[in-house]
Amino acid sequence: MDISRHVQVVSEEGRLLARAAEEAGPDAKVPTCPDWEVRDLLRHTGMVHRWAAAFITERRTEFRLGGQLPDLDGAALLDWFREGHATLVDTLTTAPPDVECWAFLPSPSPLAFWARRQANETTVHRVDAEAARGGTPSPVGVEFAVDGIEELLLGFHAREKSQVRSAIPRVLRVRATDAAAEWSWTVHLSEGSPIAERGATAAADCEVSGQAARLYLALWNRLPFPEVTGDRSLAALWRQKSGIVMR
Incomplete structure (x- = not known):
């Protein structure tokens, strides 16, 4: 965009x-x-x-x-x-x-x-x-949602301030089901800052997936994850630790 x-x-x-x-x-x-x-x-x-x-x-x-x-x-x-x-x-x-x-x-x-x-x-x-x-929320467009997921995963959570960390290296996949096939992300979790890459670049321990708009809001902790497969503790880790500190 x-x-x-x-x-x-x-x-x-x-x-x-x-x-x-x-x-x-x-x-x-x-x-x-x-x-x-x-x-x-x-x-x-x-x-x-x-x-x-x-x-x-x-x-x-x-x-x-x-x-x-x-x-x-x-x-x-x-x-x-x-x-x-x-x-x-x-x-x-x-x-x-x-x-x-x-x-x-x-x-x-x-x-x-x-x-x-x-x-x-x-x-x-x-x-x-x-x-x-209350009532019916306004929609979030697919293109904007995908762009927002990019900002969050490749921007905010690439910083040292991110608290989404794991003592044991794990891999979280994020996949937008209504966007082009390339719109998935692989997030490598470790004791350091998360490292996110576009695409399915490694086998995942857990995948969170769904329509881009719902996935975008779930990653911002405004909605539950639409679908979780694999080790659900990684989805729970995200919910617990992904709050943003501006700087």
């Missing part, structure tokens, strides 16, 4: 998130993030949107912590979220392709990184908002 498509996802998913949050109300519990109410979700995501945009607009080349969460609630909090979301979309749309700023995962460019990262950030939290509201 290219930058423009990722920016389109940021735009669409942010609007869906705001709509679901408004319908749910600020007091609604977020079942996919048990410690949160909808107000916490809006404050967090709105802060992240502003944090991401600032790296681009201010040409920040070093890591900085996100800003303070606002002491807002109700309609004022929704307005604040929508304002930050609109600023992020505008920033990603108008920034020069060769803008130099800090990024924390491999990418063709910093702008490509931030567009992709915020597309996934906003989509996952849109799912959270819709879970709080």
Whole structure:
């Protein structure tokens, strides 16, 4: 997926998130993030949107912590979220392709990184908002889901911060059943950071599989794994240890 498509996802998913949050109300519990109410979700995501945009607009080349969460609630909090979301979309749309700023995962460019990262950030939290509201969730496209799985496995969990580790070397296969045949991944687990490769490059001890959108959300711990074969303890290990630390 290219930058423009990722920016389109940021735009669409942010609007869906705001709509679901408004319908749910600020007091609604977020079942996919048990410690949160909808107000916490809006404050967090709105802060992240502003944090991401600032790296681009201010040409920040070093890591900085996100800003303070606002002491807002109700309609004022929704307005604040929508304002930050609109600023992020505008920033990603108008920034020069060769803008130099800090990024924390491999990418063709910093702008490509931030567009992709915020597309996934906003989509996952849109799912959270819709879970709080209840009802039929909005779909996640196959192409985007596959791209998001790539970011998670080959990006986030390739870092030293990943806690998905095994004292005994094991192999986890991830397979999207509704995507092209090459969209499977082999994740080598050991005492070090996971090493993920595209394709079925080694025999697997466990395979998690399903439609790309459900698999994407399961890997982000928003849904159960659609199907698990082999040693189920590896799927359980993922659920227990795969929480993301931003940096």
